[in-house]
Structures are given as structure tokens and as C-alpha cells.
Amino acid sequence: MTTTPTGPRRDGRDDEQHPVLTEKEDAAQRGADPAGSVGATTRPSGDLADGWTPSDHLAREAGELAAEIGREHRPRREDVYPYLLVRAASPGDRGARPVWPPVPCWQSPDILLMDAAATGPFDPTQLVGSPTAGRRYRVFVRVWNLGLLPAVGVHVRAWFVDPGFFGGATGPAYTPQLIGGAMVNLDDRTxxxxxAVVELDRTWDIPETLTGHECLLASVSCPLDPWSGVLDANADRHVGQRNLTILAGSDDAKQLLWTLGSRVTGTLELVHGGATVGPLVRGVLGDTETELGVPERLLPPSPRALRHGVATPTGQHLATMLRTRDGWLVADSERVVALATELGLVGRDGGKPRRGRRDPVAPDVAGLAQKLAPEHAERLGVLVDGEPGDALLEGLVRLWDVGDLTAGGLAGALAEGGPAAHLLQLAHTDPERQEAGGYSLVLLG
Structure with missing residues (x-):
């Protein structure tokens, strides 16, 4: 092989030009001789060797890689199809389910009522918070499309159910009654x-035999985003639920509390919603002032002003009602945590009752009450050998030293200081079907 020096390099070595090759040397280096060597122009046949089998390890890795790529690049549902929603709560609901706990799923701000005597288009200054038996109401449902594709042929419907803790399953206790429906088209979310606020084709005519405290439900559905058909607001964004009564001053809460207590078959937890009362009532009533008066009446009490309860992620936990072998127990939450701390069921530092803020590591008060009730029922609260409705009333009166079961009487028993707005949330769990539902009372002192 002959090279021609071109002169010294800076590192002291001689630089070299490409070698001058003979035809045979060039063919060898290009791979044409022998055939199949590196750089050969003759390609292999591609046939698999006899007895070859695929590697399970490589196949598994390839499958995992494909699945990962699919997840990374799969578009979100709302970026391709309509994404219908009736909100469970406000603010912040974008359709993720379930919401309870910690956010009650029965406080929808999207089911709205106007007295039938109010004519004309939807008017947020004419909304009704507490309907009355024997009257007629126009029913509106606010529906949303969070998708990037318009929703065509949207079917909106609404039902009412007897007061209680309806959680989606029909039965003798809860049978939804259809109020009416309507059709609408929705644009994409941009x-x-x-x-849209959609008015149903029929009014809700409340018979004198009902209470006006009935639970309201609404559904939304379209061909590209259908509703499952189950009225479960905690599991399905297509369903909204409004189990809410607003009581003020001398309004009687006794009958409603008795009715709710009579529906208890498992465990009932009473929680003070604190500052969430304002957004809830404004969502349901908008700018209405005829029922609530001045906006200051929606201010919640200071957390430190609350007379009862233990701070938990869902709010100030006030009491738990459950069945024992000796009757119904209405257990005070502070007593439950104090006894659990004494017996070592919770840490002495982490288990101390604390007011003034929600505690994400607070103990499960209802769970502790169930553990302690068989042996320590009398130390936890009020034990009543009777009907559950009577037990709830007696338990609250004795635990909270309530003078009268009016909105003002309950508000005064719950907190110190002047008038304030209280959100009392009653959450029910059925031990047989594991269904959860709830009902909320707004008490304006």
C-alpha cells in the first residue's frame, strides 16, 4: 500500500493521504469478496434459523413499551368528544368522580327553582331556596359541555325523591318521580x-301531601356522551343532586330532622361545613335576597366559636348516630376521640380534639364510635331505646343543650357569638349495600 507524505503535522506525525488500492484490494474492503462480509452487496435471505422461538422477555418488554406509548399519546376524553356535566358542588367541579368524601355530592348548584308565578326568562334574582308543599315551581338545570366537540341532541331530565339519603339505588324507601325534560344543543368548551340554563317542559307541582324538602335530581345525556341510567351523583358526572333545605330564624327544623333520622339504617354522621356555606347558598340562590336578606347573613361562624366537634378533612365532625344492642346511640365526636385516646386507639398528640382548622390526619371518628359503642355507649353520648327519628332528636337536644329545634335555636347551640350561617351536613352509610348519601341543612341564626 503506497502513501504520499504531505508534510509534518503539528503533533510531529506525518499526515497521510487515502491509500491507492488495486481493484482486488478495493473489492475486498468493500465486502464483495467474500460475499456476506461487512459491506457486502449480497443481502442475507432473512429466513429464521431452524428451531428459533421468540423470547418471552423481549415480547413482554415490547408490550409494556407499546402500552406506555399508548397512554402517553392517548387524547383526553374531553378533547375528542362532548364531555357533559351537571356539577356536584361549586366551585371547582370539572367532572372527576367520586367527590364524597370529602366534598358532598348532594349539594349541586345546577338544579334551580323559580316560583311559577314568576313569568319570563330565567331570572337569578327570583330563585327559590326552600320550596313549599302545595305550590308550583319552574325547574331549571344548568348543563355544561367541557369537551372540544359540540354536544348535539342533549337530553335534560329531572326527578324528585322523598327526603332522605338517596344514593342511586331504587327501592321501597326511595322511588324517583319524573318531573319533566327538555332538549338542547351545546357548543364546544371554547x-x-x-x-346553558335549560327549563324543563313541565313545572314541579308539589302536592299538599309532600313536605317541600324532597331531594331533586337531574341528568344530562347525548348520543356521543350517554348517561348510564343510574341516578348516582357521586359516581357519574351526568347526574346532579340537590338534597338541601334552607331554614332561617324561627323556621322549624324538628320535622325534617325527624324524617331524616327515621331513614337511618346504618351510620349517620353530622358534620359542620364551615365556610362552604356561602358558596353553596350563592350557587343555589344567585342574587336572591328575599329569603336571606343582607349578604352578611351568609357569613359562617369563626371556627373557634364552634361549641362542639373535632376537626377532620370533611369539616368539623359533630356527632355519629349508630345502632347498638341497647338502642340507638348518638355519640358526641369529642367524647369519642377523648375515650379513644384514653384507651390508646389513637395517639395522644394526633388524637386530641382540635378546633379551628381541618386536619388531614384526624382519626376516623365514625369508625372509632363503632369500635367503642359495644362496651362504652353511655360514655360516648345519648342512648335511646326507640325509633331512629326520635333518637336523633333526643340525642341532639341533650348533647347540644338545644332550647328549641328551630333554625335559630340550633344555630345558637352550635356556636357562640352573634348570628351566623351554619351548614349542617348529614352523611349516611348503609352497611348492607355500602351506599352513601346525604342531606344538608343551612341554618341562618
């Missing part, structure tokens, strides 16, 4: 028409 346009103002993605949300």
Missing part, C-alpha cells in the same frame, strides 16, 4: 354556548 364558546359561550358550552353552558
Amino acid at each position: 364558546r359561550p354556548g358550552a353552558v
Whole structure:
């Protein structure tokens, strides 16, 4: 092989030009001789060797890689199809389910009522918070499309159910009654028409035999985003639920509390909703002032002003009602945690009752009450050998030293200081079907 020096390099070595090759040397280096060597122009046949089997390890890795790529690049549901929603709560609901716990699923701000005597278009200054038996109401449902595709042929419907803790399963205790329906089209989420307040084709005529405290439910569905058909607001964004009564001053709460207590078949937890009362009532009533008066009446009490309860992630836990072998027990939450701390069921530091803030590591008060009730029922609260409705009333009166079961009487028993708005949330769990539901009372002192 002959090279021609071109002169010294800076590192002291001689630089070299490409070698001058003979035809045979060039063919050898290109791989044409022998055939199949590196750089050969003759390609292999590609046939598998006899007895070859695929590697399970490589196949598994390839499958995992494909699945990972699919997840990374799979578009979100709302970016391809309509994404219908009736909110369970406000603010912040974008359709993720379930919401309870910690956010009650029965406080929808999207089911709205106007007295039938109010004519004309939807008017947020004419909304009704507490309907009355024997009257007629126009029913509106606010529906949303959070998808990037318009929703065509949207079917909106609404029902009412007897007061209680309906959680989606029909039965003798809860049978939904259809109020009416309507059809609408919604734009995609980039346009103002993605949300609409839809009036049903029929009014809700409340018979004198009902209470006016009935639970309201609404559904939304379209061909590209259908509703499952189950009225479960905690599991399905297509369903909204409004189990809410607003009581003020001398309004009687006794009958409603007795009715709710009579529906208890498992465990009932009473929680003070604190500052969430304002957004809830404004969502349901908008700018209405005829029922609530001045806006200051929606201010909640200071957390430190509450007379009862233990701070938990869902709010100030006040009491737990459950069945024991000796009757119904209405257990005070502070007593439950104090006894559990004494017996070593919770840490002495982490288990101390604390007011003034929600504690994400607070103990499960209802769970502790169930553990302690068989042996320590009398130390936990009020034990009543009778009907559950009577037990709830007697338990609250004795635990909270309530003078009278009016909105003002209960508000005064719950907190010190002047008038305030209280959100009392009653959450029910059925031990047989594991269903959860709830009902909320707004008490304006």
C-alpha cells in the first residue's frame, strides 16, 4: 500500500493521504469478496434459523413499551368528544368522580327553582331556596359541555325523591318521580354556548301531601356522551343532586330532622361545613335576597366559636348516630376521640380534639364510635331505646343543650357569638349495600 507524505503535522506525525488500492484490494474492503462480509452487496435471505422461538422477555418488554406509548399519546376524553356535566358542588367541579368524601355530592348548584308565578326568562334574582308543599315551581338545570366537540341532541331530565339519603339505588324507601325534560344543543368548551340554563317542559307541582324538602335530581345525556341510567351523583358526572333545605330564624327544623333520622339504617354522621356555606347558598340562590336578606347573613361562624366537634378533612365532625344492642346511640365526636385516646386507639398528640382548622390526619371518628359503642355507649353520648327519628332528636337536644329545634335555636347551640350561617351536613352509610348519601341543612341564626 503506497502513501504520499504531505508534510509534518503539528503533533510531529506525518499526515497521510487515502491509500491507492488495486481493484482486488478495493473489492475486498468493500465486502464483495467474500460475499456476506461487512459491506457486502449480497443481502442475507432473512429466513429464521431452524428451531428459533421468540423470547418471552423481549415480547413482554415490547408490550409494556407499546402500552406506555399508548397512554402517553392517548387524547383526553374531553378533547375528542362532548364531555357533559351537571356539577356536584361549586366551585371547582370539572367532572372527576367520586367527590364524597370529602366534598358532598348532594349539594349541586345546577338544579334551580323559580316560583311559577314568576313569568319570563330565567331570572337569578327570583330563585327559590326552600320550596313549599302545595305550590308550583319552574325547574331549571344548568348543563355544561367541557369537551372540544359540540354536544348535539342533549337530553335534560329531572326527578324528585322523598327526603332522605338517596344514593342511586331504587327501592321501597326511595322511588324517583319524573318531573319533566327538555332538549338542547351545546357548543364546544371554547364558546359561550358550552353552558346553558335549560327549563324543563313541565313545572314541579308539589302536592299538599309532600313536605317541600324532597331531594331533586337531574341528568344530562347525548348520543356521543350517554348517561348510564343510574341516578348516582357521586359516581357519574351526568347526574346532579340537590338534597338541601334552607331554614332561617324561627323556621322549624324538628320535622325534617325527624324524617331524616327515621331513614337511618346504618351510620349517620353530622358534620359542620364551615365556610362552604356561602358558596353553596350563592350557587343555589344567585342574587336572591328575599329569603336571606343582607349578604352578611351568609357569613359562617369563626371556627373557634364552634361549641362542639373535632376537626377532620370533611369539616368539623359533630356527632355519629349508630345502632347498638341497647338502642340507638348518638355519640358526641369529642367524647369519642377523648375515650379513644384514653384507651390508646389513637395517639395522644394526633388524637386530641382540635378546633379551628381541618386536619388531614384526624382519626376516623365514625369508625372509632363503632369500635367503642359495644362496651362504652353511655360514655360516648345519648342512648335511646326507640325509633331512629326520635333518637336523633333526643340525642341532639341533650348533647347540644338545644332550647328549641328551630333554625335559630340550633344555630345558637352550635356556636357562640352573634348570628351566623351554619351548614349542617348529614352523611349516611348503609352497611348492607355500602351506599352513601346525604342531606344538608343551612341554618341562618
